[in-house]
Amino acid sequence: MTKHLLLGQTLGFSGNPLLGDWSEAVDFDSAGGVLIEAGRIIATGSGEALRAVHPDAQVTDYGDGLISAGFVDAHMHYPQTGMIASWGKQLIDWLNTYTFPEEARFGDQAHADDVAARTLDLAVAHGTTTLTSFCTIHPESVDAFFSAASARNMAVIAGKTCMDRNAPETLRDTAQSAYDRSKALLEKWHGVGRASYAITPRFSPTSTPDQLSALGALWAEHPECLMQTHLSEQMPEIAWVKELFPQARDYLDTYEKFGLLGERGLYGHAIHLEEREIARLAEVGAAVVHCPTSNTFIGSGLFDLMGLARSQLSIGLATDTGGGSSFSMLRTMAAAYEIGQLRGVALHPAQLMWLATEGAAQALKMSGEIGRLGQGAAADITVLDLHSTPAIAQRAGRAKDIWDAVFPTIMMGDDRAIREVWIAGKPQRG
Ligand code: GUN
Ligand code: ZN
Secondary structure (H helix, E strand, C coil), rough: CEEEEEEEEEEEEECCCCCCCCHHHEEEEEEEEEECCCEEEEEEEHHHHHHCCCCCCCEEEEEEEEEEEEEEEEEEEHHHHHHHHCCCCCHHHHHHHHHHHHHHHHHHHHHHHHHHHHHHHHHHCCCEEEEEECCCCCCCHHHHHHHHHHHHCCCCEEEEEEEECCCCHHCCCCCCHHHHHHHHHHHCCCCCCCCEEEECCCCCCHCHHHHHHHHHHHHCCCCCCCEEEECCCCCHHHHHHHHCCCCCCCCCHHHCCCCCCCCCCEEEEEECCHHHHHHHCCCCEEEEEEEEHHHHHHCCCCHHHHHHHHHHCEEEECCCCCCCCCHHHHHHHHHHHHHHCCCCCCCCCHHHHHHHHHHHHHHHCECCEEEECCCCECCCEECCCCCCCCHHHHCCCCCCCCHHHHHHHHCCHHHHHEEEEEECCCEEEE
8 A cells, every 4th residue: 555755844733722822732843744544644743754764655745835634614505606705685685585596406416416516626626625515405416415525535514404484485395304305315325435414404494393303303313413504693583583483592492492402513603692502502512613704794793713612612614605705714714813803812823724624623523533634534634835826925935933924825825825635645636
């Protein structure tokens, strides 16, 4: 079996840099190495030392390129790829005007296949090696996504989006058909290759109590699966949830009541949370997902990253394509930085890189498998060129340390900053 040794500047993490002193959580080596065999990272350390011990390994020297775990996108909607950057609407109008008509097209297998392939290619071009996606109501959309990911050997999480009210007729299922079809897709795809199935009620306004309850029952039968949904994204949405569920204590309660709150729950946005919601999410070990480009683009609000991290919530980072305005996790980190600044917090580049890799993997309960530049993890790796444009290069050229060199790429970088992407031990650009 061929061994590959990647040389360059290596960045990994040994702890959570959001809590305590970030510098104690960082593993950085300016002349590091990553040894890969059979799709896994089998060692990391000094490049020279690894080379001496493994003279048989095929060497790729990235010079001062930054070798990181591949980026992990913890919440997105691949069917919305074609309508990213649609103008002028906030959440509910945006869903009705742009999103639902777009999603109505995914009963067509060829269309779903085309958009799934395009989305995964765009993700990889931007250094993202794992996507967590909502599909549409159509089983075809789920088959398309998992098939395209399997062809690329990518670890992905996805599920059939379920809606049985407040959506166009063609996008509605029922409590029973949502249960039956989700179950069939789960049994077809979960654990096949690198695929994981996530039970996916879109959000409380588009599911009746019966449907939420049916999906809660399915989750109870399959506690090994993740459950993904949306929570407290925009104020009018929250007011609408109060009207639809007058008995509920808060938005989270509309999930909790129906068995849809748990450790493997992933709650997208979670911007306007009440104290009880934060306490319950922390208590059960659930994760919330920060979608910063979406939160500014759709006008949702300023996610309280540090407050929620201190409350012991697991936090993933995500593009939320196409509510989010970029396929790039670099741009997503930049938006997280900007939102932090608006809340009076300057997130350190180490914290941003952690959120886009290990933090997101922890939120997905896949820590150790993805998002980590360390022994035993899948060899899903992104190599960054820290001088990818003239504007970035002139700034990085005067950097006084690695963080000063990485930060311009986080703030100004895009797909041009992605020098190479390895997926399960295979380079994607050659
Ligand atoms: N809430 C319910 N559905 C969606 C969606 O598709 N995108 C976003 N951003 N929020 C949602
Ligand atoms: Zn979303």
